[in-house]
Amino acid sequence: MTLTRLERCFARCLRVLTRVFLTIFSFVLPERQRPNATNRVSSAKNPLLLLSGVQLARRIRRREVSCVEVIQAYISRIEAVNPLVNAVVKDRFASALQEADQVDKLVAEESEDEASLEEKFPLLGVPLSVKEAIALQGMPNSSGLVSRRDVVSHSDAAVVSLLKRAGAVPLGVTNCSELCMWFESSNNVYGRSNNPYSLDRIVGGSSGGEGCIVASAGSVIGIGSDIGGSIRMPAFFNGVFGHKPTIGVVPNEGQFPNASGPQVDFLCTGPLCRYAEDLAPLLRIMAGPQAERLNLSEEVNLKQVKFYSMVHDGGSLFVSPVDRQLVDAQYQLIERLEADLGVKVQQVQIPEFKYAFQIWAAMMSSKNADGKAAQSFTGLMGDHGKPVWPLWELLKWILGLSYHTLPAIGLGLAEKLQSSKPSSDLLKKTQALRREMERLLGSDGVFLYPSHPKIAPKHHHPIFTPFNFIYTGIFNILGLPVTQCPLGLSSEGLPLGIQLVSNLYNDRLSIATARYVETAFGGWRDPGKA
Template identity: 60%
Template sequence: MAPPLTARVQLLLLRAAGFLIGLIGQVARAFGGPKFHARTTGPVSEPLLLLSGIQLAKLIRQRKVKCIDVVQAYINRIKDVNPMINGIVKYRFEEARKEAHSVDERLAEKLEDEATLEKKWPFLGVPLTVKEAFQLQGMPNSSGLVNRRDAISKSDATVVALLKEAGAIPIGITNCSELCMWYESSNKIYGRSNNPYDLQHIVGGSSGGEGCTLAAACSVIGVGSDIGGSIRMPAFFNGIFGHKPSPGVVPNQGQFPMAGEAQEIFQCTGPMCRYAEDLIPMLRVMAGPGIKKLKLDAKVHLRHLKFYWMEHDGGSLLMSKVEQDLILAQRKVVAHIESMLGASVQHVKLKQMKYSFQLWITMMSTKGHDGKEPMKFVDLLGDHGKPISPLWELIKWCLGLSVYTIPSIGLALLEEKLKYNKEKYKKFKAVEESLHKELVEMLGDDGVFLYPSHPTVAPKHHVPLTRPFNFAYTGVFNALGLPVTQCPLGLNAKGLPLGIQVVAGPFNDHLTLAVAQYLEKSFGGWVCPGKI
């Protein structure tokens, strides 16, 4: 019997496997995808598109702006810009116009005063986009899987229903990666989404269509989900805000695929938006009864918070080094907090962060209460039918005959190698528990942790195939079960978004959300693509 491989050799083999899959993917980069003469989408000229969701709702309630004018402004923008970014994959324009007219007709009757309207419908008349993985009645719900091309939602996902009840008007559904398990949003049904700041760069995943749609001012508020960074990576790459709530606060029901029993607590549904002031109102609506677990009404005194920061994960062999632009942006945040708030920002070295990828795999390897293994990815690709043969699909892909994307085929090929046996699971479960304890004790109920969102700014299309493990910069906080808000920090010299993750202890979402609003005021928040 061959001796077991050392952990270091196993890590190197995983990295080599990811690199080989990436080389295959470069073929697609060389020959696939549309080419654009423009580098970015055009700037916004319509003032209504530059207002937050709660500002729009207020103007509509006060009858200073007609809802139909707001909805039509967004429809016009989508028609101009979406062909370039391919963020929205199915429009809902006619239904949205009808619903907007209904809002205007109701307001014309003047049956309720403004305070009553705000309480009942905090997002009255506000355009909304929804990740295609969520059910939106009458709209596709394939998650980019060809086998589910004809799946049409007969009802709304819980969060979608709650937002509609709050007055929001869905105008379309947005692209995602195949089965929501990759950080580039591309699939065989809808094609590839493009970054509005540079069309040759990725939008992230799996909520990438939502990220680029919001960034391009084709929507103002949106719904995303996150089990490894699927809200935060698109928010970072597209320069918007995204929040991964504390686990168990916002309901996940009504999306496909749903995480397995043991993983569901780590799958988080949350808000994505251009303006930080929309985060808390959105979270209040989306959480429903779960909002009682949070302290959103608590006043946050930023000067009294404890701030901690870390420049990188400590040197994992699997991850890329953090780019200097991102380190400098983080240092500017630290310097600003120290000088303007007078708060102390402590640099920390959490040695176990270098095991971020392993901790995420540990989470995904956890068995259910009945000892049942998590759903296999090859089974999901077959849509609960006959599992696919990854090797055969790889051969077909090389011939241009597979209905699956290369990231999905690669994950299916590596799936069994990535899962941990009992011994390895026990080892990294202990690491996860130790790191969780260290972070929770450090943060307490009055601390936040500043951490890179990703090792690089938005890479070019297909480059993630050569860096498959970089998502662990976000995925680790799913494994640790901590709330995180992704905050934009302007653009780098090449015009691509910079950003940072703000992390807090369990159920202290109010702290990260308060910091997000402060950083928006201090660093400008979302920057309109194409703006000179």
């Protein structure tokens, strides 16, 4: 497929404007050489904050620590870091402490052995945070939309219910971008969230509050949703693990906005966490009965896995070049895999990735097999009332009168220009990419691919690079499971990362690889010690 003359012109103009605006931003707000103690969160000193969810549940079951003590440690941590990062937008601390007390009574009175208790409550007493767009009973559910700021959830989303049933204790809900369709978590209900490694950097979106509070050691496990990278980008920018499951495995019911039309096939709900050993247990619980399709208990021998790698998308005009430090980190991972496992990582070039943005945009605005299109974004902005007029909102925004954020208005404008019928050429490219990835990965393949072309950008910078999300977004179209895995820190002390992609229902392969990478590269790093 070739780019049209209009697309080429637009892409060149966008790059020129990006350079101009970023130069102005750099002049007005000069880069610091390295984050210091004044612009990042403090170190997590309580040892309870440095244990995985699996380890915390084990200690609580064995009465080595009380659940009340664990929950209070996390409450204290949130109270310490949240004034800086603005990740938790509504807490339920009093209820969480009451539930923790009930957990301690249950453990004290339980006559069954530890194994039986673990089978019943694998996450017994483990602190949990939840993206505000996902329903948690008694908590707000605005998705950053001003007209919904007083909406309160009267029941739990399906995944929340499953995790609570497994024993997890929710601490509160976390910030997101307006209507979950932008990769900086900022809205006119709760304001902007800040990166714990450097407060002048973004946390990503739309599950940015989740990535941020988990990375800040204010939560150990969290729930996010992902239709274009909304789990994986926050996990990348904040240096934690995030998993987008195989499409259709984890229930999406109980979030606003929920997918409709063809977007049902692209939206995933999944976990974020600081420690890789929590990924499989979380996914098993969140998938419910569908977990059987994933064979998560099956042992993975990484020496028998076939690894493939691409360090960039092939040079799309719409997307920034991949940062050199990310490329170097990916090559370091390849060297470690080959040295430690005795495997050969095959470098591949898949030309369709160059057109990932065009594919994602076309498929998101297409119609499904029944001829139904997704609900319009301008309709969602109107919260099921009259659709918003984006040009009018843009004028109001310029005058400081709009209730909507600039990215949301921009997306509304873009929606008006987007065709609802993908070209035959794009459909062919989409089908070719699906076939190639299915052939490449088979039943034993893992694909290494950048999580994003840039290391955690400064606030507002995504406005000038709006298509960079596509490094994650393309895998929503393909439906493949992907684990974002931290790869240490950059020279500026900001998180590096990589996407690990496997074939449908082979989530266990990318998760097993993530556990290896955590051992090889150190996993999550305490922002206060970065």
